[in-house]
Amino acid sequence: MMSILGVMVGYNPGDLATDWASTVVLHAQQPEAVDEFVPIDELPPQDQLPAAPLLVVAYAFVVLALFAYLVSVARRLGAVQRDLERLQAELKRSGRT
Amino acid sequence: MPAWFTPATALCGLMFAISPFLIANAPYESTMGLVQKIFYVHLPSAWMFLIAAIVCGVASIRFLFRGDARHDRLAWAAAELVVLFGIVTLVTGPLWARKAWGVWWQWDVRLTASLIGWMVSVAYLLLRKYGGPGSDKLAAGLALFGMANVPFIYISVNYWRTIHPTTSVVPTLPTSFGLPLWFSTVMFLLLFVLLLRARVRLEEQRAELDELYLSVDG
Numbered sequence A: 001m002m003s004i005l006g007v008m009v010g011y012n013p014g015d016l017a018t019d020w021a022s023t024v025v026l027h028a029q030q031p032e033a034v035d036e037f038v039p040i041d042e043l044p045p046q047d048q049l050p051a052a053p054l055l056v057v058a059y060a061f062v063v064l065a066l067f068a069y070l071v072s073v074a075r076r077l078g079a080v081q082r083d084l085e086r087l088q089a090e091l092k093r094s095g096r097t
Numbered sequence B: 001m002p003a004w005f006t007p008a009t010a011l012c013g014l015m016f017a018i019s020p021f022l023i024a025n026a027p028y029e030s031t032m033g034l035v036q037k038i039f040y041v042h043l044p045s046a047w048m049f050l051i052a053a054i055v056c057g058v059a060s061i062r063f064l065f066r067g068d069a070r071h072d073r074l075a076w077a078a079a080e081l082v083v084l085f086g087i088v089t090l091v092t093g094p095l096w097a098r099k100a101w102g103v104w105w106q107w108d109v110r111l112t113a114s115l116i117g118w119m120v121s122v123a124y125l126l127l128r129k130y131g132g133p134g135s136d137k138l139a140a141g142l143a144l145f146g147m148a149n150v151p152f153i154y155i156s157v158n159y160w161r162t163i164h165p166t167t168s169v170v171p172t173l174p175t176s177f178g179l180p181l182w183f184s185t186v187m188f189l190l191l192f193v194l195l196l197r198a199r200v201r202l203e204e205q206r207a208e209l210d211e212l213y214l215s216v217d218g
Helices: A002-008 A013-029 A052-093 B005-025 B034-066 B069-100 B109-130 B135-159 B175-217
Strands: none
Touching (some): A052 B175, B005 B034, B034 B069, B034 B135, B034 B175, B069 B109
């Protein structure tokens, strides 16, 4: 059937078979698109911590970034609070409140 | 600070203490393995990044139309959180991608739009700091672009298919993955609200300080 089709369209049946085979190989090589997560209970030992440094850096960065921002807001709040108290005390001393 | 602030801070701290155990007990994903656990901080921070951009944009619209300084203070506070959660998203994403995709970065629509959204907020903050008089309204206009970018970031993966997973991943998550994710999301949301309130308080106190300086000069 493939040979007949190949002859009808002026195609060498051998080429057609090779193209078809290479298409099949290409499709077989392409990984499936990941659109959902599938849990597995066990992984081989060599795969159990394959990306530990990346994971540690990611979590360390999250903790450090959030902590640094928290400290930054606390320091700014403290500085403004001190300025407010100083100014209020000055105004009180000068009797302008 | 309001009465709910301290108990909410304690609850948030408790959730941060519990979350490592939940994340550690979540199963390994079959194709990505251990590195997929970055998901539990990457996705919630990405959502907070988008929520903060929406809060900043809505507050900026209200400030532009009503001129109320309270909305301006909220927009400024939210813009800082866009930068904070944005940098967390943009750093944890490539660390995950390096293992899962084999590359640190891809100039696909979602990643590029996220980077642009983050840069818009950095520009907002720079404008507020160095822009001088009138920069509040100019920055509010800039925040609108940041907000308009949000739906584009969210749906882009469904229209331009790249190696970034689509929005269908979360609704189809098994409970074993979903529980730590939603726990982490609530924790990040609580943190977002607390940081936003603290940052707004800072702006309120700065406004109070400015009024006092004016009364001293007057």
